[in-house]
Amino acid sequence: MKLLKNLALATGIMLLPLAAEAQKVKGKDQLVTIETPQGEIKLVLFEDTPKHRDNFLKLAKEGFYDGTTFHRVIDGFMIQGGDPNTKDDNPNNDGGGNPGYTIPAEINPKHMHVRGAVAAARMGDNVNPERASSGSQFYIVENHDGTPMLDEAYTVFGQVVDGLDVVDKIAEVPKGGRDRPMSDIKMKVTVESVKKKKIAKKYNYDYTTQSLQKK
Numbered sequence: 001m002k003l004l005k006n007l008a009l010a011t012g013i014m015l016l017p018l019a020a021e022a023q024k025v026k027g028k029d030q031l032v033t034i035e036t037p038q039g040e041i042k043l044v045l046f047e048d049t050p051k052h053r054d055n056f057l058k059l060a061k062e063g064f065y066d067g068t069t070f071h072r073v074i075d076g077f078m079i080q081g082g083d084p085n086t087k088d089d090n091p092n093n094d095g096g097g098n099p100g101y102t103i104p105a106e107i108n109p110k111h112m113h114v115r116g117a118v119a120a121a122r123m124g125d126n127v128n129p130e131r132a133s134s135g136s137q138f139y140i141v142e143n144h145d146g147t148p149m150l151d152e153a154y155t156v157f158g159q160v161v162d163g164l165d166v167v168d169k170i171a172e173v174p175k176g177g178r179d180r181p182m183s184d185i186k187m188k189v190t191v192e193s194v195k196k197k198k199i200a201k202k203y204n205y206d207y208t209t210q211s212l213q214k215k
Contacts, residue, residue: 025196025197025200025207026196026197027195027196028193028194028195028196029044029193029194029195029196029199030044030045030057030191030192030193030194031043031044031161031191031192031193031194031199032044032045032056032057032060032158032189032190032191033189033190033191033192034065034163034187034188034189035187035188035189035190036070036166036170036185036186036187037185037186038166038169038170038173038185039163039165039166039169040162040163040166041140041160041162041163041166041167042160042161042162042163042203043116043118043140043158043159043160043161044158044159044161044199044205045057045118045157045158046108046111046156046157046158046159046210048106048108049106049108049111049155049156049157049158050106051103051104051106052103052106052120052133052155052157052158053157053158055103055135056138056157056158057191059099059136060189060190060191061191064084064099064136065081065082065136065187065188065189066187066188066189067087067186067187067188068081068082068083068084068086068087068186068187069081069083069086069094069181069184069185069186069187070170070181070185070187071083071086071094071095071180071181072094072095072139072178072179072180073170073171073173073175073179073180073181073185074142074171074179075142075171075172076142076143076171077141077142077143077147077171078139078140078141078142078143078147078171079139079140079142079167079170079171080095080121080137080138080139080140081137081138081139081185081187082121082134082136082137082138083095083096083097083098083136083137084097084098084099084136085097086184091180094178094180095137095178097136097137098134098135098136098137099135099136100135101135102122102132102133102134102135103120103132103133103134103135103155104130104132104133105130105131105132105133105155106155106157107131107152107153107154107155107156108155108156109151109152111156111157111210112146112148112151112156113141113146113147113148113149113150113151113154113156114141114146114159114211115141115142115143115144115145115146115164116140116141116159116160116161116164116167116212117140117141117146117156117158117159117160118138118139118140118156118157118158118159118160119138119139119140119141119150119154119155119156119157120133120134120137120138120139120154120155120157121133121134121137121138121139121154122134122154122155131153131154131155133154133155140160140167142167142168142170142171159205159210159211159212161199161203161205161212162203170185173185
C-alpha cells in the first residue's frame with residue numbers, strides 16, 4: 001500500500017511540470033494588465049463571453065480605463081472599478097457612470113465567482129430584470145473562498161492569473177463612505193497578445209477549466 005502511495009506521489013510530481021503541455025492549447029490570447037499604485041493585476045478574458053470580452057478589450061485599447069479608479073472596495077468581498085465618472089473631481093457621482101450603453105447578459109453556470117473572477121457590475125433586478133451588464137464597470141472577487149452567492153446572477157467573463165496579492169492590498173486600503181478608498185486607486189490598462197501556452201505555463205493557468213491550478 002505504501003509502495004502504491006509513493007508511486008502515485010512520484011507520478012504526480014513528475015507530471016506537474018507538464019501541466020501546460022498536457023492542455024495542448026494553441027494560438028494566442030489577450031493578456032490584460034491593470035497597473036495600480038499597489039502593483040499589477042494580470043487577467044485573461046473568456047472566449048465564451050464574447051460580448052463582454054470584446055467590449056472590455058475595445059475600451060482598454062482605446063484608453064477608456066486609464067485614469068479611472070477602483071471606487072468601491074470591500075475587504076473580504078470584491079474590488080470594483082471602471083466608472084468614467086471617477087476621472088472627475090466629484091466623488092459623489094462615482095458608481096453612476098458608464099459609456100452610454102449596457103451589454104446583454106452572458107451568464108454561464110460554469111463560470112463561478114471564485115477568487116480572482118472578473119465580472120460585470122450591473123443595476124439590480126428590480127430595474128434590470130434582463131441582468132444586462134454595465135458597459136464598463138467591473139469587479140474582481142477578492143474573497144479567498146469566492147462569493148458563490150453571486151453565481152448565475154452576474155456575468156463572469158474573466159480570471160486573474162497573476163496579482164491576487166495586489167487585489168488583496170487594494171481591498172485592505174482605508175475607506176470612507178460608500179466603501180470608497182480614502183486615496184484614489186487609479187488604473188492604467190494595457191493589452192498584450194501572448195501565446196496561450198506561455199500563459200498556461202508562466203501563470204499555472206488551466207485553459208481547459210479556465211482556472212488557476214494549485215502549485
